Amino acid sequence: MAGMTTSSSTQAASQAITQAATHRLPGDLAIWFFILAELLAFAVFFAAYAFARASHVEEFNLYQQTLDRNLGALNTLLLITGSWFVVLAVQAAHRDNRPAIARHLLLGWLCGAGFLVVKVFEYAAKFGAGISMSTNTFYMFYISLTFFHFMHVILGMVILTVLWVQARKGVYGSHDAHGLESGAAYWHMVDLLWIILFPLVYVMR
Amino acid sequence: MIDTLKNPAHRAWLVLIVATGITWYLGEVGAAGTWSIVAMLLIAFVKGRLVILDFMELREAPLLWRMLLEGWLILVSSLILLAYWISLK
Amino acid sequence: MQYKSQAVAKPYFIAAIGLFVGQILFGLILGLQYVLGDFLFPAIPFNVARMVHTNLLIVWLLFGFMGGAYYMIPEESETELFSPKLALALFWIFLVAGALTIVGYLAVPYATLAELTGNNLLETMGREFLEQPLPTKLGIVVVALAFLFNITMTVLKGKKTSISIVLLLGLWGLAVFFLFSFYNPVNVVLDKFFWWWTVHLWVEGVWELILGSFLAFVLIKTTGVDREVIEKWLYVIVTLTLITGIIGTGHHYFWIGTPEYWQWWGSIFSALEPIPFFAMTVFAFNMVNRRRREHPNKAAVLWALGTGVMAFLGAGVWGFLHTLAPVNYYTHGTQITAAHGHMAFYGAYAMVNLMMISYAMPILRGRAANGNKSQVLEMWSFWLMTVAMVFITLFLTAAGILQVWLQRVSDTPLPFMVAQEKIQLFYWMREWAGVAFLIGLILYIASFFAGGDEKEAA
Numbered sequence: 001m002a003g004m005t006t007s008s009s010t011q012a013a014s015q016a017i018t019q020a021a022t023h024r025l026p027g028d029l030a031i032w033f034f035i036l037a038e039l040l041a042f043a044v045f046f047a048a049y050a051f052a053r054a055s056h057v058e059e060f061n062l063y064q065q066t067l068d069r070n071l072g073a074l075n076t077l078l079l080i081t082g083s084w085f086v087v088l089a090v091q092a093a094h095r096d097n098r099p100a101i102a103r104h105l106l107l108g109w110l111c112g113a114g115f116l117v118v119k120v121f122e123y124a125a126k127f128g129a130g131i132s133m134s135t136n137t138f139y140m141f142y143i144s145l146t147f148f149h150f151m152h153v154i155l156g157m158v159i160l161t162v163l164w165v166q167a168r169k170g171v172y173g174s175h176d177a178h179g180l181e182s183g184a185a186y187w188h189m190v191d192l193l194w195i196i197l198f199p200l201v202y203v204m205r
Numbered sequence: 206m207i208d209t210l211k212n213p214a215h216r217a218w219l220v221l222i223v224a225t226g227i228t229w230y231l232g233e234v235g236a237a238g239t240w241s242i243v244a245m246l247l248i249a250f251v252k253g254r255l256v257i258l259d260f261m262e263l264r265e266a267p268l269l270w271r272m273l274l275e276g277w278l279i280l281v282s283s284l285i286l287l288a289y290w291i292s293l294k
Numbered sequence: 295m296q297y298k299s300q301a302v303a304k305p306y307f308i309a310a311i312g313l314f315v316g317q318i319l320f321g322l323i324l325g326l327q328y329v330l331g332d333f334l335f336p337a338i339p340f341n342v343a344r345m346v347h348t349n350l351l352i353v354w355l356l357f358g359f360m361g362g363a364y365y366m367i368p369e370e371s372e373t374e375l376f377s378p379k380l381a382l383a384l385f386w387i388f389l390v391a392g393a394l395t396i397v398g399y400l401a402v403p404y405a406t407l408a409e410l411t412g413n414n415l416l417e418t419m420g421r422e423f424l425e426q427p428l429p430t431k432l433g434i435v436v437v438a439l440a441f442l443f444n445i446t447m448t449v450l451k452g453k454k455t456s457i458s459i460v461l462l463l464g465l466w467g468l469a470v471f472f473l474f475s476f477y478n479p480v481n482v483v484l485d486k487f488f489w490w491w492t493v494h495l496w497v498e499g500v501w502e503l504i505l506g507s508f509l510a511f512v513l514i515k516t517t518g519v520d521r522e523v524i525e526k527w528l529y530v531i532v533t534l535t536l537i538t539g540i541i542g543t544g545h546h547y548f549w550i551g552t553p554e555y556w557q558w559w560g561s562i563f564s565a566l567e568p569i570p571f572f573a574m575t576v577f578a579f580n581m582v583n584r585r586r587r588e589h590p591n592k593a594a595v596l597w598a599l600g601t602g603v604m605a606f607l608g609a610g611v612w613g614f615l616h617t618l619a620p621v622n623y624y625t626h627g628t629q630i631t632a633a634h635g636h637m638a639f640y641g642a643y644a645m646v647n648l649m650m651i652s653y654a655m656p657i658l659r660g661r662a663a664n665g666n667k668s669q670v671l672e673m674w675s676f677w678l679m680t681v682a683m684v685f686i687t688l689f690l691t692a693a694g695i696l697q698v699w700l701q702r703v704s705d706t707p708l709p710f711m712v713a714q715e716k717i718q719l720f721y722w723m724r725e726w727a728g729v730a731f732l733i734g735l736i737l738y739i740a741s742f743f744a745g746g747d748e749k750e751a752a
Binding site: 025026032039040053054069070076081083084086087184189192195198202203 | 212214215217218221222225226228229231232233237241242245246248249252253256257259260261262263265266267268270273274277280281284285287288289291292
């Protein structure tokens with residue numbers, strides 16, 4: 001099409017949205033919109049949990065005790081560490097340390113896999129005890145919230161896999177870390193959500 | 206050691222791990238009621254903020270996006286606080 | 295027109311508008327029957343008029359979607375259509391089948407129609423929106439598959455853009471989800487499941503992909519904004535649509551014999567359903583504001599902006615109004631639903647089709663855009679129809695609120711028909727707004743005959 005410039009449209013996009021800013025938004029503007037929508041979904045879910053609890057305090061306090069806090073905390077450590085590895089991957093890209101990018105992405109992915117394994121054990125124990133979404137309101141929320149998050153961990157790991165393949169091909173470096181930063185931002189969101197979810201569902205009473 | 210901690214990501218990771226330990230410990234000793242709720246929400250808030258600023262690297266990002274994400278954290282924490290406050294009454 | 299085969303879109307567009315007129319006429323008959331119960335009885339009973347009104351809507355939207363696809367795909371794929379002949383043949387088959395179905399609805403009682411068309415072989419009739427007799431349903435599947443074959447082959451032999459992939463996803467989804475209409479289990483809960491899996495997954499799922507794809511296409515053409523930017527938005531919108539739309543199906547599972555958790559899942563995810571519509575509005579305005587050229591077809595741009603706003607209001611806001619389980623407990627199946635249905639269908643799907651027609655028709659008739667006179671007339675029709683629809687929605691909402699109050703919330707609830715008597719005033723006002731809508735539609739059609747290109751208009 002005639003009359004079009006070939007300048008980077010994404011840069012133009014971020015600048016148009018945040019005209020006052022001189023700083024750079026890591027990753028793609030679109031992924032941030034997506035993250036925002038995801039965060040909103042979880043915000044509604046968290047608020048629904050908290051307000052539903054307000055009218056079932058005793059039930060929630062009672063059944064919260066049946067959750068495995070140790071596994072919940074272990075999973076928090078796994079996601080935090082997984083997030084940390086991915087930050088290191090992005091930093092490695094900016095330093096053009098190519099092998100370190102893929103290595104750290106792989107470590108981050110393994111943390112995610114660890115999370116899933118722990119979660120599966122936790123679910124197995126609960127479902128084995130005959131607990132389902134219809135057992136009571138607390139378990140409905142426990143299963144809904146953690147399962148919805150579980151799906152996000154899987155999606156995050158799919159993204160990390162793509163990043164890892166790309167990193168191995170040498171796509172990322174100080175010249176271009178755009179895709180890497182976008183995927184990393186999503187992975188951190190998965191971490192951020194669990195950081196709220198863990199105290200809310202497992203500990204706070 | 207000091208050099209290592211110059212990297213904000215390492216610092217954030219360390220704080221996040223310790224903070225998770227504290228929340229876990231509060232659970233173990235059976236902390237409940239106003240102060241433990243406030244403490245745990247505060248810890249979650251600090252942790253979330255570290256993830257936003259140092260992991261998502263929004264500390265240096267356009268103010269709008271930093272505010273959107275931090276605003277989300279404030280919104281969620283306040284809603285939870287409000288609901289728990291109602292439940293305590 | 296860049297590709298000769300795009301011309302097959304023209305009969306589809308003309309048929310769509312023709313059927314649209316029919317839909318509105320039956321809408322007016324229906325509206326009058328709300329206040330004058332025996333109007334046209336026994337020639338056209340209420341249930342038949344309603345069926346014709348909704349079926350014509352679906353058929354004309356499908357004609358519009360197909361026409362839009364035939365117009366858009368060759369241009370996106372940068373190649374002629376795989377088979378223009380097939381497209382034309384399908385047009386006549388679909389038109390005749392559609393017309394025969396409507397004649398069947400009007401000529402014989404529905405039960406007789408069911409008997410005549412072999413409903414006892416496979417019981418598919420009698421469900422709202424899916425009332426079509428078995429031969430028509432089979433015809434729809436055949437036409438849809440042949441249409442998809444034609445479109446898919448065109449994309450496969452040409453360039454594959456995100457916009458055409460999203461359109462294909464939407465159209466294939468439309469065809470696949472229609473298959474649920476062939477299964478009508480005896481268990482009423484399962485029956486509702488399968489019914490919603492067609493109806494809901496259409497309008498709150500795959501149709502939105504068609505909408506997004508058409509909108510993106512017209513925005514690229516009229517604003518000259520980089521394809522990259524537009525495609526990125528399209529991806530975000532599509533993902534949000536699918537996530538909220540698919541899980542949002544839960545808002546149809548309240549109190550119909552399904553587990554209680556659906557009240558939470560349905561409420562939470564359908565509360566998020568306005569987000570993709572909001573994103574679409576922001577998208578349309580953002581792209582138009584950043585336009586790199588002034589496209590001569592102002593009317594098409596107006597429809598593009600209009601569909602964003604009205605879809606957000608009708609589908610997003612009015613949907614949210616009664617989607618939370620505790621609210622829906624009272625509002626289920628009242629005029630609130632009718633209000634939402636009217637504005638959502640008009641804002642999202644009628645308007646996006648009118649946008650596509652508005653953009654493509656002048657080009658199909660050999661000019662970049664219509665003359666000034668014609669465009670002014672079209673913009674008048676835009677405002678008249680849109681404002682009329684806003685009023686229809688507001689009057690129905692008022693009627694609905696009153697109905698909920700009198701019939702369900704009040705300490706001394708009134709019987710249905712008594713409550714209906716009390717809200718007649720709003721039905722009258724809705725009918726007059728409907729007349730205004732018809733005038734808008736007549737102006738719209740008139741705009742096709744008012745002046746040609748700029749020279750003729752001068």
